Amino acid sequence: MTFTPFNASLKKICQVTAFSVLLSTTTFAAETKPSQKATDIAHKYPIVDGHIDVPYRMQNHWEDVTRATENGDFDYPRAAAGGLDAPFMSIYIPATKEGKGAKELADVLIDQVEAIVYRAPDKFAIARTAKDIRDNFAANKISLPLGMENGAAIEGNLDNLQHFFDRGIRYITLAHSKSNHISDSSYDDAKIWDGLSPFGVEMVKEMNKLGVMIDISHVSDPAFYHALEVSEVPVIASHSSLRHFTPGLERNVDDKMLKALAKNRGVLMINFGSFFLTEAAMNWSNKYKAAKEAFEKLQGDNLTDAASKTFSENYRTRFPYPYASTDDVADHIDRARKLVGIDYIGLGSDYDGVGDTLPTGLKDASTYPVLIDELLSRGYKERDIAKILGGNVLRVMEAVETFANQQQEQITLNERAIP
Numbered sequence: 001m002t003f004t005p006f007n008a009s010l011k012k013i014c015q016v017t018a019f020s021v022l023l024s025t026t027t028f029a030a031e032t033k034p035s036q037k038a039t040d041i042a043h044k045y046p047i048v049d050g051h052i053d054v055p056y057r058m059q060n061h062w063e064d065v066t067r068a069t070e071n072g073d074f075d076y077p078r079a080a081a082g083g084l085d086a087p088f089m090s091i092y093i094p095a096t097k098e099g100k101g102a103k104e105l106a107d108v109l110i111d112q113v114e115a116i117v118y119r120a121p122d123k124f125a126i127a128r129t130a131k132d133i134r135d136n137f138a139a140n141k142i143s144l145p146l147g148m149e150n151g152a153a154i155e156g157n158l159d160n161l162q163h164f165f166d167r168g169i170r171y172i173t174l175a176h177s178k179s180n181h182i183s184d185s186s187y188d189d190a191k192i193w194d195g196l197s198p199f200g201v202e203m204v205k206e207m208n209k210l211g212v213m214i215d216i217s218h219v220s221d222p223a224f225y226h227a228l229e230v231s232e233v234p235v236i237a238s239h240s241s242l243r244h245f246t247p248g249l250e251r252n253v254d255d256k257m258l259k260a261l262a263k264n265r266g267v268l269m270i271n272f273g274s275f276f277l278t279e280a281a282m283n284w285s286n287k288y289k290a291a292k293e294a295f296e297k298l299q300g301d302n303l304t305d306a307a308s309k310t311f312s313e314n315y316r317t318r319f320p321y322p323y324a325s326t327d328d329v330a331d332h333i334d335r336a337r338k339l340v341g342i343d344y345i346g347l348g349s350d351y352d353g354v355g356d357t358l359p360t361g362l363k364d365a366s367t368y369p370v371l372i373d374e375l376l377s378r379g380y381k382e383r384d385i386a387k388i389l390g391g392n393v394l395r396v397m398e399a400v401e402t403f404a405n406q407q408q409e410q411i412t413l414n415e416r417a418i419p
């Protein structure tokens with residue numbers, strides 16, 4: 001997949017600064033060969049990844065991910081080798097779509113995911129509940145649960161929330177790179193609502209009732225606390241890391257937020273993008289962004305995609321990217337465990353969403369066992385590793401489903417009570 005930072009249509013701003021540099025993330029084999037023990041653990045327990053950007057990647061540059069693909073970080077052979085069982089497919093809606101066709105794009109992207117399953121029902125399966133994920137795991141199929149990245153597609157209408165629930169969406173990231181009609185964004189200087197909007201509050205309550213998880217990745221700090229206050233069930237951060245390692249980056253959660261998230265019994269799913277992991281990579285991104293903006297300004301109307309690409313390549317040659325490592329991901333896990341314990345940590349790699357910024361050792365969906373080896377070497381017990389890989393987020397899914405089912409039962413009882 002080629003992320004061209006200057007092409008708005010391709011721009012995926014999961015990262016600090018929309019830079020998503022360059023291309024060919026193509027790495028077919030893990031750089032580090034994992035041990036047999038780590039590989040066995042990866043296959044013995046469900047691995048649920050909070051955020052993988054396959055649908056938008058396919059939208060930009062279609063490839064049949066049911067087979068080995070030339071590009072990207074995910075395809076069936078690599079996911080199967082890595083023991084990945086339930087990658088949440090990100091139904092990613094760019095912030096520019098707010099009020100401009102967001103719902104339509106979300107439906108198209110969901111179609112893309114369904115097409116993967118229809119193309120290879122022996123390899124993939126739809127999953128709408130934690131039980132579906134466990135059943136598919138037992139049947140040796142990879143589940144494709146759906147998460148919507150950016151509530152823009154709800155378009156201020158709770159009927160649309162029901163529509164997307166019916167289509168299988170099981171979490172919604174309330175906002176993306178810009179504040180929207182639901183919530184303020186961490187990346188946006190304009191904090192419109194000082195948290196959630198009045199509609200956002202209603203929507204969070206309705207998500208609780210339906211059984212759609214609230215994803216606080218990308219939202220502003222006040223919106224994070226506001227969501228925790230309103231939600232009656234645990235929430236997730238589908239792809240965020242710890243701000244302690246990236247000072248000032250609001251996109252990651254600080255220690256106080258992590259403690260609040262644990263109190264809520266939610267899960268922080270650690271993002272693998274290097275700029276979410278280390279200050280060096282974050283600073284590189286900030287400098288790159290400034291240089292890019294200066295270049296764009298200089299080019300003015302003469303700016304072309306080719307010139308942009310050359311600029312990015314030259315920049316990267318001159319200032320080599322400071323990749324994080326598997327160690328850094330484990331450092332985030334260690335710190336989270338130290339602060340709140342093992343029960344609130346998960347993985348949200350952001351594969352296919354962060355371009356060529358993935359850490360050494362964790363370059364694609366085949367590499368989860370490399371991380372498992374690192375955790376084993378740090379003394380993590382197998383049962384704790386299983387929680388990080390998927391057990392914790394499955395627990396949240398079940399809690400959210402149980403609450404929603406109770407709400408539905410209550411509604412039915414109330415209806416029966418009417419003479």
Ligand SMILES: [Zn+2]
Nearest residue numbers: 013014015149
């Ligand atoms: Zn993102």
